[in-house]
Amino acid sequence: MHIDRGPAANASPWFAGPPGEADTAPAPSSLGQAVRDVVVGTLTEFVTRYAPAFRVPRVFAGFPVQADVHADLAHVLGLLHAGGVTHLAGTPVDEALTTVLGAVDGPRTHTFASYRVAETLRRFGSWADNALLSRLPPERQAHLRAAVDTGPHDAWLDARTPRNYAAVLARCEHARAELGLPVDDAALDDLVARTRALIDETPGRQLDDSTDGSGRFDVYGPALYLVAEPLAARIGPAWEAGARQALALVELVVTDSGTAVGWGRSAGALARCLTIELAGLVARRPELSPTGPDEWAARAGDALTALRPWFDQGLIQSHRHRSTYAYRGPARRLQMTLDCFGKLLDAANALDAVPVPGPTPRRTRDAVFWFDRDRHAGVWSYRSAHTAFVLPLVGSTVSDYLPAPQWPGLFEVPVDSALAAGVPVAVYDGRTVAPAGLPDEVVHRPGRLEVVHHRWPDTGRRQVADEPAPVRATRRARYEVRGRTLHVHEELRFDEPPDAVALQVTEAAARPLRVEFAVGPADVVTTVEVRGVKDYRSYFGELPVVHQVELAPATRLDFRWSVTPKLRVASSAYGHHYDALLYAPLRDRVHEVALTRAQLDRHREILAEVDVFHLHWPERLLPPDLAGHLALIDAVRDSGTRLLLTQHNLTPHDRRPEWRGVYQAWAAAADGVIHHSARGRDRACAELPYPDHARHLVIPHGHFGDLMTGIRDDDRTRTEAEFGLRPGVLRLGVIGAPRPEKDVALVIDAVAACDRDDIELLVLSGTPELPRPPDPRIRVVPYELVPRGEYNRRLAAIDVLVLPFCDGDMLATGTVADAVGRGLPALVSPWPFLTEMLGGSAIPYGRTRADLTRCLDSLDDARLDRACAASGRLRDAHDWARVAELHLAALESLGPAKL
Numbered sequence: 027m028h029i030d031r032g033p034a035a036n037a038s039p040w041f042a043g044p045p046g047e048a049d050t051a052p053a054p055s056s057l058g059q060a061v062r063d064v065v066v067g068t069l070t071e072f073v074t075r076y077a078p079a080f081r082v083p084r085v086f087a088g089f090p091v092q093a094d095v096h097a098d099l100a101h102v103l104g105l106l107h108a109g110g111v112t113h114l115a116g117t118p119v120d121e122a123l124t125t126v127l128g129a130v131d132g133p134r135t136h137t138f139a140s141y142r143v144a145e146t147l148r149r150f151g152s153w154a155d156n157a158l159l160s161r162l163p164p165e166r167q168a169h170l171r172a173a174v175d176t177g178p179h180d181a182w183l184d185a186r187t188p189r190n191y192a193a194v195l196a197r198c199e200h201a202r203a204e205l206g207l208p209v210d211d212a213a214l215d216d217l218v219a220r221t222r223a224l225i226d227e228t229p230g231r232q233l234d235d236s237t238d239g240s241g242r243f244d245v246y247g248p249a250l251y252l253v254a255e256p257l258a259a260r261i262g263p264a265w266e267a268g269a270r271q272a273l274a275l276v277e278l279v280v281t282d283s284g285t286a287v288g289w290g291r292s293a294g295a296l297a298r299c300l301t302i303e304l305a306g307l308v309a310r311r312p313e314l315s316p317t318g319p320d321e322w323a324a325r326a327g328d329a330l331t332a333l334r335p336w337f338d339q340g341l342i343q344s345h346r347h348r349s350t351y352a353y354r355g356p357a358r359r360l361q362m363t364l365d366c367f368g369k370l371l372d373a374a375n376a377l378d379a380v381p382v383p384g385p386t387p388r389r390t391r392d393a394v395f396w397f398d399r400d401r402h403a404g405v406w407s408y409r410s411a412h413t414a415f416v417l418p419l420v421g422s423t424v425s426d427y428l429p430a431p432q433w434p435g436l437f438e439v440p441v442d443s444a445l446a447a448g449v450p451v452a453v454y455d456g457r458t459v460a461p462a463g464l465p466d467e468v469v470h471r472p473g474r475l476e477v478v479h480h481r482w483p484d485t486g487r488r489q490v491a492d493e494p495a496p497v498r499a500t501r502r503a504r505y506e507v508r509g510r511t512l513h514v515h516e517e518l519r520f521d522e523p524p525d526a527v528a529l530q531v532t533e534a535a536a537r538p539l540r541v542e543f544a545v546g547p548a549d550v551v552t553t554v555e556v557r558g559v560k561d562y563r564s565y566f567g568e569l570p571v572v573h574q575v576e577l578a579p580a581t582r583l584d585f586r587w588s589v590t591p592k593l594r595v596a597s598s599a600y601g602h603h604y605d606a607l608l609y610a611p612l613r614d615r616v617h618e619v620a621l622t623r624a625q626l627d628r629h630r631e632i633l634a635e636v637d638v639f640h641l642h643w644p645e646r647l648l649p650p651d652l653a654g655h656l657a658l659i660d661a662v663r664d665s666g667t668r669l670l671l672t673q674h675n676l677t678p679h680d681r682r683p684e685w686r687g688v689y690q691a692w693a694a695a696a697d698g699v700i701h702h703s704a705r706g707r708d709r710a711c712a713e714l715p716y717p718d719h720a721r722h723l724v725i726p727h728g729h730f731g732d733l734m735t736g737i738r739d740d741d742r743t744r745t746e747a748e749f750g751l752r753p754g755v756l757r758l759g760v761i762g763a764p765r766p767e768k769d770v771a772l773v774i775d776a777v778a779a780c781d782r783d784d785i786e787l788l789v790l791s792g793t794p795e796l797p798r799p800p801d802p803r804i805r806v807v808p809y810e811l812v813p814r815g816e817y818n819r820r821l822a823a824i825d826v827l828v829l830p831f832c833d834g835d836m837l838a839t840g841t842v843a844d845a846v847g848r849g850l851p852a853l854v855s856p857w858p859f860l861t862e863m864l865g866g867s868a869i870p871y872g873r874t875r876a877d878l879t880r881c882l883d884s885l886d887d888a889r890l891d892r893a894c895a896a897s898g899r900l901r902d903a904h905d906w907a908r909v910a911e912l913h914l915a916a917l918e919s920l921g922p923a924k925l
Contacts, residue, residue, distance in 0.1 A: 057323050058377035061302060061330055062109055064337070065367050065374070069102065072340030072363065073115040080117065080125040082360075089357040093131040097139035097173065098364035100126045104146035105371035109378070120150075124161045132172025137182065137194050142368070144174040144201035152206035174202055179213060183220075189235055190246055192220035193254040200256055218260045224250065225261070230397040230404075231268035232275060234421075236489045241403040241421030241464045244290030245297050248272035252303055266314065269307070273315045275395050276304060279407045279416045281434050282388065282925050284329025289405070289418040289432050291351050294441075294565030295336050295344045295362075299369040301329040306373030309380055323377065324386035332434075333366075342366055349441035349563040388925075394419075394470045402465045406475050412510040412918075413591065414925040419477065423462040423487045426565075429477060429503075431512060436591055436925060438534040438564035444486025445561055447532045447572075450516060452482060452524035454497060459483060461501035463490035475505045497524075510922065511590040518583040527579055529587065532562060533571040536635040537591055538617040541573035544586040548578040593917050596621035596632050596667075599642040603814070604840075607728055611910035616917065623647055629658065633665035637923040640670045643678070644692055650684035652691065659695045668920045671696040673710045676835040679765060689714065696720045698920050700913070702727045705858040706837035721919050725912040726863060727838060729904040731847030733814055737822050745823035749805050755786045756885075758853070759824030762841045764793050764809055767834035769855075771797055776878035777804055785882060787828075790820060821848055826890065830878075831857040838863075846900045851893030853881060866896030 054060035076083060082095055100123060107119045114122060123146070130143060147170065150157040159167055176182070176198045182191050196217035203209045225231050232247030234240075251269040258265040276286045286300040287293055305326035308315045315322060336343045342363040344350050354362055390410050397403040397420070406417040415431035423446075430448020431437040439447040446460045453459075461479035469476040482497040483490050498521040506513045518527065533539045543551045556562040557570035577583055593616050599605035600620035609618045621632050621639060623646065633639065639662050641647070648654045662669055671692060677685045693699075693714035698721045701707035707724055716722075746753055758777065760770055770791055777787040778799040785803060789796070792806040812820075827845050829852050842863045845852045854860040854868040861868050869889065871881035902908070 054382060056378050057305075057326060057380045057382055058109070058374040060382055061326075061370050061374040061377060062106075062111070064330065064334060065102075065370050066106070066111065066114065068337040068340055069106075069367060070115045070340075075340050076360075080122045082126070082129065086360050087356065089359075091360060092358075093134035094139040095360050095364060096126055096130045097135050097143050098361055098368060100130065100146050101142035102364055102367045102371060104149050105368060105375060108149055109371060109375045120158070124158055127158060127170060128162050128166045130166075130169055130173050132169035135173035136176040137191060137198065140174050140176040141194070141198045141201045143170065144198065144205050147174070148201065148205045154206055171207075174198070174205065174207065177213075179217065188246070189224060189237065190233060190250050190253060192217055192224060193250055193257070196221050196257055196260075197253060200260070218257055221250075221254055221257065222261050222264050225254075225264045225268040228398045228403075229400075230275070230395065231264075231271045232397050234397070234403075236421060238489050238491045240489045240491050241398065241401060242290070242427070242489060243397045243403060243405075243418075243420045244427070245287040245292045245300060247397075248276055248286060248304065249300060252300075252307060255307065269311075269314050273304060273308065275405075276301065277315070277317060278391060278393060278395050279405060280325055282328060282386070282414070283332040283434050284325055284327075285332075285434050286329075288416050288434060290420070290422070290424075290427050291442075292354070293426065294348065294350065295333065295342055295366055296369075298329040298333050298336075299366050302326040302373045303369050305380075306376035309376040319380055320383065321387065323380045324383040326373070326377070327383040328386050333370075337363075344565070347563065347568055348565060350565070351442045392472055394468070394475075402468045404468065406470065406505075408473075408507060409925065410507070411921045413507060413512065413922070415512070417475065417505070419465050419468060421464045421490050423460055423483055423485045423490055425486070428460065428462050429465070429479075431589075433925065434564075434566045435534055436537055437589070438566060438569060439532055440562055440569065441565055443561060444484075445530075446485045447530050449503075450501065450518060450527060450529045451485065452497065452499065452518075452520065453526040453528075454522075454524055457496065458485050459497045459499075460485045461499070461503075473507045476502070477505070478502050498522075509918070510593075511588050513586065513588045515586050516584065520581045523579045523581050525579065527577040527583060529575050529577075531573045531587075531589055532564075532569040533573065534564065535567045535570055537594070538571075539573065540590040540592055540614055542588050542590075543575040545575055545577060546585075549585070550576045552576075590615070591922065592617040593638065593914075593922060594619070594636040595638045595640050595670075595917065596636040597640045597642070598622055598644075598647050599640075602642070603730075603733060604728075605642070607730075607732060607906045608910055608913060611907045612914055615914065626658075629661055630665070633661060633667050636667055638668045638670050638917055638920055640672070641692060642672050643674060644688050645678040645680070645685065648688075650678075650682055650688055652684070652687045655688045655691055659691060663695065666923050668697040668923045669695050670698045670700065670916065670920060672700045673706065673714075673837060674702070675837050676710065676713055679763070679836075681766065681835070698723070698916055700725050700916055702838040703859045703862045705862055710837060721916070723912070723916045723919075725909060725916070726904050727840065727843050728906040728909040729846035729901055730840075730843040731849075731901060732906065734818050734821070734847055736815060737818050741819040741822035745820050749788065749807060751788065751805060751823065752786055752802075755784050756890075757823060757825045758785060758787045758828050758882075759821070759826070760787070760789045760791050760828050760830070761821065761824070761844065762791055762839065763811075764791050765831075765834075765836060765839075767831050767836045767857075769830045769832060772875050772878065773828050773830050774799065774804055774806070776875045776882065777801070779875065779879045780882045782883060788820075788824060824848075824850065826850060827852040828878075829854045829857075829860055831855050831860065833857060843904070846897060846904045849894060849898045849901070851890055851897055853878070864897070865900060867893045867900060869893050 054063055084091055103119055103123045147156055179195050199209050199214040228234055232243055233250045235246050236242035251272050280286055281288050284301045285297045287297050305322040308322040309319050312319050345356050391407045394404045394406050404419045408415055415433040415437050417431050419429055420427055425440045425443040425445050428446055428449050449460050451458050451460045459482040461482050463481055465477050466480045467478035479501045482499045500519040502517040504515040531541045552574050554572040556572050562569040595616055595618045597605050597618055600622055677689055693716050701724050704724050707722055760773055774797050778801050787804045789806040792808040827850050851867050852864055853871045871878045
């Protein structure tokens with residue numbers, strides 16, 4: 027079936043979300059243009075707010091601005107010019123470049139900033155005939171000549187600087203040579219040789235960035251190949267071989283949100299930029315990756331989508347409620363903003379011929395990438411339909427290098443900290459130690475990893491040298507993934523008993539966890555609220571909750587723990603008694619939030635942080651305006667959230683024809699559908715256009731016995747007095763709202779024709795058009811929605827329910843929940859839902875008034891007793907705890923939408 031969305035699909039008077047970029051800007055012509063658009067928009071705001079007329083501030087938010095900011099801004103403007111952008115913030119880009127380059131502080135510009143200045147100038151000619159230099163006075167040209175010279179090199183090639191500076195310095199000299207300035211060829215050859223040696227140093231050809239060989243592998247391994255790309259021909263085959271392995275590493279460990287390397291330094295915004303940079307590399311050199319440019323473009327699309335919200339008011343937001351490493355702290359916020367822009371634009375210029383990508387293939391992973399197998403240095407990458415993480419096995423005890431599961435938005439840890447999360451710690455005389463550094467044993471099997479550490483160094487160390495640790499201890503950890511749960515078995519051995527032993531698991535802000543510890547009676551399990559505490563921030567957000575176990579100290583400790591991300595569900599019926607009964611038993615496994623009519627103004631924010639939208643009754647959410655419903659359906663789809671639909675009926679009870687299209691639209695978007703009966707499932711599937719991939723489950727309606735606990739012994743007497751009923755009779759009842767499918771008149775006529783004096787009919791579904799026979803055995807009460815307590819009191823006066831439903835657009839009725847909850851027998855029509863749900867508690871009466879009259883005349887205590895007993899037995903099958911477990915299975919079958 028085709029749903030006619032019409033030109034007004036996004037212009038509903040009832041539902042209109044805030045316009046997004048896609049609503050106001052033309053679609054980009056390529057992935058490169060999409061990346062460039064993000065930078066141009068943010069950079070325009072940056073210049074307007076903070077650098078009017080392209081004059082960089084000297085002080086920003088209290089911090090002195092360093093010389094590299096000028097160099098990075100010039101680099102960004104040069105890349106924009108190369109990408110065909112002629113004006114920015116109303117100024118010609120070449121004029122802006124002249125202004126920025128004219129303010130460069132030559133003596134204070136070095137390393138990365140040096141080659142960025144040199145490469146920017148080279149785009150406008152050699153040094154001797156440069157179109158930009160000719161606009162500047164001699165003293166400013168002298169500053170630029172000093173800026174592109176980062177020597178002497180020996181000052182940068184010592185133990186205090188990162189090892190990748192060999193490649194950086196080589197690129198500086200290469201850029202000077204390309205610019206036509208004299209260089210020392212022997213020095214350049216030496217730097218290239220050093221870079222080649224870095225590449226060939228480890229079997230995995232990834233940079234060990236420690237200065238003592240302790241195995242600090244991180245994002246700077248793949249980044250080395252981008253820095254060294256201009257030197258590829260000089261370096262020779264080693265560069266291509268290493269670049270292939272760097273791309274293979276990132277293909278294995280990249281997250282769904284486009285984070286190239288999710289542990290260690292720069293694993294936040296810069297790691298997402300790296301994914302886009304690598305896509306640019308593959309676009310330039312497609313022979314490097316077997317998966318090809320298209321798949322890399324899709325990964326870059328993931329990263330770009332994740333990065334967009336990280337730019338606000340012209341600046342990177344890596345420091346707002348998040349953490350960076352101290353060396354990239356608030357003092358370098360301007361530089362980090364421009365650094366990101368430069369990385370993105372360099373990639374954009376390579377991606378201009380690459381179409382805007384489709385969805386990224388989400389393949390399962392369960393493998394170890396070995397940086398150095400002999401030293402057990404590697405990273406375990408795991409991704410299934412249910413969970414995902416990387417677990418680094420590298421040499422550092424800083425929090426984000428520890429052998430703990432990490433994945434943005436799912437498993438997060440503190441950044442640049444001595445606070446260990448996801449591994450046990452021991453305390454000796456105030457020193458905190460943890461099993462870390464390169465492992466002594468690693469055994470990988472499908473879905474499992476066993477890791478052994480015989481050394482427990484101090485936490486928070488940048489490097490862990492191969493020297494005796496302050497504590498002699500062993501940790502043997504066995505990790506196993508089952509479904510959405512990561513199980514860990516810990517065996518700890520200490521030569522001397524520690525003062526304290528503990529393990530904490532930190533929880534990401536938008537991802538509640540279920541953490542369980544199987545420990546002894548002397549151990550203490552607790553949950554600590556740490557919201558807003560600076561030390562508990564990851565690259566991606568706050569870590570508001572810590573799950574902790576403190577173990578009674580001993581020399582031998584064995585215990586187990588597990589962590590399961592809760593499924594996050596937004597419910598359209600949040601607060602309704604049906605929804606409350608359904609989700610209450612799942613509270614420790616499902617995190618439920620409201621997305622009702624009252625929250626529609628925040629629907630994008632809510633949908634961004636849930637896995638499933640559980641829709642019950644569309645009519646409770648929006649009026650019968652198809653355009654509004656289609657707009658919300660689009661928002662659900664665009665957010666990546668799965669749609670679970672409980673198909674209570676085929677259309678709302680008010681039967682307005684407009685609802686037919688609304689119900690069809692929601693059915694066409696469903697990923698999963700819950701039906702309350704097999705008959706209802708078959709009928710709905712015949713009537714509604716569900717997609718082929720939708721999962722259909724039959725789950726019974728829970729009973730409402732839990733809502734009846736307040737019924738008093740005298741409620742029957744009170745109700746009889748209220749309505750003038752006769753005590754001591756067999757009372758039939760018709761309850762619930764009037765429905766077109768409910769033939770209440772048939773019941774009234776049948777009772778009126780019945781010969782028995784010991785029965786009485788109480789109709790609580792009265793409407794003006796119902797017959798009013800002058801029969802003292804029949805009492806018709808106009809229908810009204812009454813409080814639950816009053817409803818229960820009236821129900822207490824009824825012995826047998828009569829359910830006179832015929833086929834129609836109803837697929838279920840909640841009155842069966844009252845019947846089972848109260849343990850009442852029911853006289854039922856042939857509507858299949860009733861007999862399917864009520865089983866032996868249903869007493870079929872036939873179809874006609876005469877059939878029901880005969881049934882009433884023949885009804886005896888034995889038949890009623892059997893039906894009443896059967897109704898009591900149904901309570902277990904319709905118990906909300908069981909129903910909730912079946913719903914959980916439905917949610918699990920959809921899986922977490924966002925990993």
